Amino acid sequence: MMTELDLSARPAKAGLQNLAGMTRDEIAGQLxxxxxLDEKKARMRGAQLWRWIYVAGATDFAAMTNISKDMRADLTERFVVARPEVTERLVSVDGTRKYLIRLSPGVEVECVYIPDVGRAGALCVSSQVGCTLACTFCHTGTQKLVRNLTSAEIVNQVMAVKDDLEEWPSGGDDRRLSNIVFMGMGEPLYNLDNVERAIDVISADDGISISRRRITVSTSGVVPEMHRLGAETSAMLAISLHATNDALRDELVPINRKYPIKELMDACRAYPGLSNARRITFEYVMLKGVNDSDAEARALVRLLKGIPAKINLIPFNPWPGAPYECSSWERIEGFADIISRAGYASPIRTPRGRDIFAACGQLKSESVKKRASDARKERMAL
Structure with missing residues (x-):
């Protein structure tokens, strides 16, 4: 049974700068x-605040007991350590949690916590409000791009979920959040500056401390930014592939018209740090009668030859008006068997959170539908 809870959080006070989500240098600069303060003192005070914010999870300067009372009072006059407003929290029958986060009036994103993924649990974060890519199997892609998220807005998705999981202080052996995946709303490589800064904060050893090897960035194929992603973040790479030839991928993933498969595969082979220990994950959504034949499976094996890779097979998650159906389980298993016999790991991703529209490709659809329904009711009441 699905449960729906209200988890409204205190947003930042108007006119006060929110330090939560900032990088170490940004905090020092604010101080x-x-x-x-001179540079040395600003960095010293900044280091104190950093530990309170990202290790202790403090949201009140009064709790920061190794900072003088006068300084705490001064900080309270100028700054806050606030979380974004979580306007809705849905919990699936399988334990998946979906959060609707309001960034400003009418501007919202969703993120999803999935238990028992990776070492302990994974958080799927968003990097943009909406999306420009218009992948035809993805409901998120039907929503227009509003804007990029700032690095702080990305980090604060993690902070809000750590609050809900009661996972402070950071870095404990019993953590429930061990992995971050940039697979939510938006194309991360179209917002790489902010994604990079967010990864710096999330991965810092003396802070939230999620290893870069447990941070995965998924792209639909923004080829010119892929090398920079690997060189500057050391993040794991996932490719939203879904087809083995340009004709079909042009239809499913329209960015392929700009960066076709050969260019994409060349960029994958050149990805910094690529090895058997740092394989690329290729995501492949299973669409009935579209891309799920034995011939497509064999073509996929040929396409990835020489690339250390894992192939995630994703059963299509339906949404209202979707033009596709999910392949049968028997067909998916047959497809996976061909890939497995060729020597590639080919796990079939168990759909999670379907009952709350939190599964792959479904983010924000339910919240948009609800707002549209509310708007109709308001018009009828006039």
């Missing part, structure tokens, strides 16, 4: 500008 230097606000209080006229």
């Amino acid at each position: 230097r500008d606000a209080f006229g």
Whole structure:
């Protein structure tokens, strides 16, 4: 049974700068500008705040007991350590949690916590409000791009979920959040500056401390930014592939018209750090009668030859008006068997959170539907 809970959080006070989500340098810079501190003192004070924010999870300066009372009072006058407003929290029958986070009036994103994935549990974060890619099997792609998220807005998705999981202080052996996947709303490589800064904060050893090897960034194939992603973040790479030839991929993933499969595969082979220990994950959604034949499976094996890879087979998650159906389980298993016999790991991703529209390709669809319904009721009441 699905449960629906209200988890409204205190947003940042108007006019006060929110330090939560900032990088180490940004915090030091805020202190230097606000209080006229020299660089050394700004960095020292910044390091204290960093540990309270990202290790202890503190949201109140009064709790920061190794900072003088006068400084705490000054900080309270100028800054806050606030979480974004979580306007809705849905819990699936399988334990998946979906959060609707309001960034500003009318601007919202969703993120999803999936238990028992990776070492302990994975959080699927968003990098944009909406999306420009219009992949035809993805409901998120039907929503227009509003804007990129800032690095702080990305980090604060993690912070809000850590609050809900009661996972402070950071870094414990019993953590429930061990992996971050940039597979939510938006194309991360179209917002790489902010994604990179967010990864720096999330992965810092003296903070939230999620290893870069447990952070995966998924792209639909923004080829020019792939090398930079690997060189500057050391994040694991996932490719939203879904087809083995340009004609079909042009239809399913329209960015392929700009960066066709050969260019994409060349960029994969050149990805920094690629090895058997750092394989690329290729995501392949299973669409009945479209891309699920034995011939397509064999073509996929040929396409990935020489690339250390894992293939995630994703049963299509339906949404209202979707033009596709999910392949049968028997067909998916047959497809996986061909890939497995060729020597590739080919796990079939168990759909999670379907009952709350939290599965792959479904993010924000339910919240949009609800807002549209509310708007109709308001018009009828006039």
